[in-house]
Amino acid sequence: MPEPLNDRLFDALVGELYPLATQAARIFAHLADTPVGMDSSDRELSSRLGDVSAEHVAIVRRSLIENGLAVRSSFATRLVASASVLTALADNLRGIAAYLRVHKDRDAVRLVLTEPGLKSALRRAIDDAQALPPVVFQTSDAFFNLARGAKQELVILSPFMDPQGAELMVELFSLCRPEVRRVLISRPLAEPQCGNAFNPRAADFRRLNVSVIEYALPSSLPSGRETFHAKVVLADDSEYYVGSSNFMGSALERSFECGVFVRGETAKQMRSVLLAVQSVGKPIRNY
Numbered sequence: 001m002p003e004p005l006n007d008r009l010f011d012a013l014v015g016e017l018y019p020l021a022t023q024a025a026r027i028f029a030h031l032a033d034t035p036v037g038m039d040s041s042d043r044e045l046s047s048r049l050g051d052v053s054a055e056h057v058a059i060v061r062r063s064l065i066e067n068g069l070a071v072r073s074s075f076a077t078r079l080v081a082s083a084s085v086l087t088a089l090a091d092n093l094r095g096i097a098a099y100l101r102v103h104k105d106r107d108a109v110r111l112v113l114t115e116p117g118l119k120s121a122l123r124r125a126i127d128d129a130q131a132l133p134p135v136v137f138q139t140s141d142a143f144f145n146l147a148r149g150a151k152q153e154l155v156i157l158s159p160f161m162d163p164q165g166a167e168l169m170v171e172l173f174s175l176c177r178p179e180v181r182r183v184l185i186s187r188p189l190a191e192p193q194c195g196n197a198f199n200p201r202a203a204d205f206r207r208l209n210v211s212v213i214e215y216a217l218p219s220s221l222p223s224g225r226e227t228f229h230a231k232v233v234l235a236d237d238s239e240y241y242v243g244s245s246n247f248m249g250s251a252l253e254r255s256f257e258c259g260v261f262v263r264g265e266t267a268k269q270m271r272s273v274l275l276a277v278q279s280v281g282k283p284i285r286n287y
Contacts, residue, residue: 009067009069010092013063013067014096016059017059017093020056021097022051022097023060024060024089024090025089025090025093025094025097026049026050026051026090027049027057027060028089028093030049031079032086033083035079038070038077038079039076043057061077064077064081065077069085069086106266107262107263107264107266108262108264109261110260110262111261112138112142112241113257113259114138114140114245114255114258115256116255139241139245139251139252139259140252142261143172144172146235146239146241147173148175149239150177150236151236152180152236153182154172154180154182154233154234155183155233155271156183156184156232156233156247157228157230157231157277158185158186158246158247159194159229160194160248161193161194161198161246161247161248163200164248165197165251165252166198166247168252169201169205169247173205173208174208182209183278184205184212184213185228186198186212186213186214186215188216202287206287213281213282213283213284214281214282214284215277215282228277231245231246231259234271234274235267236267236271237267237271238263238264238267239261239267240261240267240270241261242260243259244257244258
């Protein structure tokens, strides 16, 4: 008896096939009408369907087998699912395809990494698990994309920096269009973890008209002050990076750092937060 189209089966198939919902729907509909089509090769079956590749057929075939709707015997594949089950799957996937055509997420999010050097144990483990592509979106790439894309404002929020990080900041602010407002929010420049790197490049920051704001206030907290540890790079109110990476050589090249690059509605919320930080911070006018 073929397994009915229950929630478990539906969720499993949709979870695997929704990225190619249009093509999978065509394949299922064809198999519902012509079950012997499952005996064809991937290329032969794809040639009978519009805008369906052999790779699409192979993915659907594998999904059918893994979820018990088809079985493989020698080099042939035999359907176990009934025509009604296949038709129901095709109908559901057509609906998903229509939804994906008109639906737009509030935010598009992409994983951003700094890997701990070339040929690291982490990279080997990632490759072995096939969890990520060989080339992932690097942290510095995210920063450069934000700087080049900014139209009104580029804000860097970084509690710490070293000479390499200060050099990168100067490069990012240099990439901005002339009309873009440039803002750096840091911990106090009088403290070595910021000032030792910033001060030698102060003339470059002045030349680029970078507004520098220190965020560290007296507080009743056990530490005695209110400050920050967040790391953010924001372009306008449309996209931003948030993650673990400081503007330091170790974070940019040599240690595992992780964050996300976000484009969408939450950038407006992030900008509001950074405006609030600027309002309570201390502008440094003569650095």
